Amino acid sequence: MSSPTEGDLLRGFRAAGCLVLLLTTFWLCLVPFLFVNLLTEALRNLHLSAPAAVLIIFGLLIGSLINIPVARLPTDREVTVPVFEPLAGRQLFPRYTRLKMETIVAVNVGGCVIPVLLATHMLRMIVADASTALGVTLIGVLLNSTLCYRLARIIPQHGIALPFFVAPLTAITATYIGLPGPEFDEMRAPVAFVIGITGPLIGADLLHWKDFHKISVGRVSIGGAGTWDGIVLSGLIAAFCT
Numbered sequence: 001m002s003s004p005t006e007g008d009l010l011r012g013f014r015a016a017g018c019l020v021l022l023l024t025t026f027w028l029c030l031v032p033f034l035f036v037n038l039l040t041e042a043l044r045n046l047h048l049s050a051p052a053a054v055l056i057i058f059g060l061l062i063g064s065l066i067n068i069p070v071a072r073l074p075t076d077r078e079v080t081v082p083v084f085e086p087l088a089g090r091q092l093f094p095r096y097t098r099l100k101m102e103t104i105v106a107v108n109v110g111g112c113v114i115p116v117l118l119a120t121h122m123l124r125m126i127v128a129d130a131s132t133a134l135g136v137t138l139i140g141v142l143l144n145s146t147l148c149y150r151l152a153r154i155i156p157q158h159g160i161a162l163p164f165f166v167a168p169l170t171a172i173t174a175t176y177i178g179l180p181g182p183e184f185d186e187m188r189a190p191v192a193f194v195i196g197i198t199g200p201l202i203g204a205d206l207l208h209w210k211d212f213h214k215i216s217v218g219r220v221s222i223g224g225a226g227t228w229d230g231i232v233l234s235g236l237i238a239a240f241c242t
Contacts (some may be wrong), residue, residue, distance in 0.1 A: 014094060021069025023071030042240035045189040046122060049100050051125040055079050056114065063110025067221045071105040103212055104219045111223025112201065119197045122190040133187045140195035141202070144170045154214050162204045167234035171196035188242040196238030200231045 041052035059125045152162045175192040205222045212220050223231045
């Protein structure tokens with residue numbers, strides 16, 4: 001039996017590389033459909049109709065591109081800018097001055113506004129249903145916000161980092177412990193969603209408002225860093241897993 005030549009090995013590596021590229025491309029094309037399917041299922045668990053779930057998904061995706069400025073915060077960082085002083089109609093050499101940068105705080109429509117409106121709708125259902133579910137929600141919100149506040153870290157030039165699993169895991173755990181019986185089957189998803197949303201929003205973002213200037217970037221988007229800053233994803237994962 002003849003041993004494989006260098007050409008045979010090269011062709012084998014090329015074939016393997018093409019196969020890996022094909023599988024990777026197929027997977028990348030499949031991931032968005034799986035993500036939308038999981039998102040739709042999570043929204044259906046929140047007792048939303050199929051048209052409403054699709055509308056919210058489009059709102060989340062399109063709204064993730066929209067940031068609404070709400071405040072300006074001075075930072076400790078300074079920049080040097082040229083100032084031209086015209087003399088007799090001519091501009092001579094510029095004079096340089098140092099100005100303090102500002103951080104624009106904005107809220108992301110897809111990552112903050114829509115999830116908060118949806119959580120408000122869920123909260124109305126919780127209040128109308130039972131006092132037990134409301135109590136579990138309030139305790140869960142307090143617990144999740146505290147954990148997110150303690151574990152969130154300010155990263156200069158980037159934003160606020162929070163372990164992704166903290167908010168949804170806390171929401172799911174609090175919901176199952178507080179609402180164990182079958183009589184609460186219909187309320188677990190809304191309760192978990194509200195707890196999952198408020199943890200990153202209140203604990204990681206709003207309670208660190210005073211620290212935004214330490215990030216030293218031009219804009220801080222609440223609900224806009226990364227995909228949706230963990231706010232909407234934490235709530236939806238919590239709703240899907242209950």
